[in-house]
Amino acid sequence: MIQINYRDPRPIYEQLRDGFRQLILTGVLEPNEKLPSVRELAASLAINPNTIQRAYRELEAEGCICSVPGRGSFVCKTDAAMLARRAALSAQLQQTAVELRALGMRTEEILSLIKEGNEHD
Numbered sequence: 001m002i003q004i005n006y007r008d009p010r011p012i013y014e015q016l017r018d019g020f021r022q023l024i025l026t027g028v029l030e031p032n033e034k035l036p037s038v039r040e041l042a043a044s045l046a047i048n049p050n051t052i053q054r055a056y057r058e059l060e061a062e063g064c065i066c067s068v069p070g071r072g073s074f075v076c077k078t079d080a081a082m083l084a085r086r087a088a089l090s091a092q093l094q095q096t097a098v099e100l101r102a103l104g105m106r107t108e109e110i111l112s113l114i115k116e117g118n119e120h121d
Helices: 012-025 038-045 051-062 079-102 105-117
Strands: 065-068 072-074
Touching: 012 051, 012 079, 038 079, 051 065, 072 079, 079 105
Parallel strands: none
Antiparallel strands: 065 072
16 A cells, blocks of 8 residues: 655655545545544554654545544545645746746746656656
8 A cells, every 4th residue: 555665865754645645636535534543554554653644644634534523534535635636736837837947947848847747647
């Protein structure tokens, strides 16, 4: 399900968060599906439960998962989460484009990079 890359410069909780987010947004994990408990996941990945709890907390803040006291964490309906993620990525892309233009890259070159990224799908 989720794999940790210890060579990745990102903290483990971010890798977990991003991994679960990807599984949710691509439909691998469906709405109302129960996620592994913090203890189960900590044991299977051999990492600190607090790390998993932090990833789950951030996913809940994004609207990707919902926690039910005493029952666990579940995948939420993803429409709101997808819209929020789309808005965040759009803002990030705009900021990157501004920086690239400030570094002398033409708009046509930036658009070409985006088109190249789409060709890999």
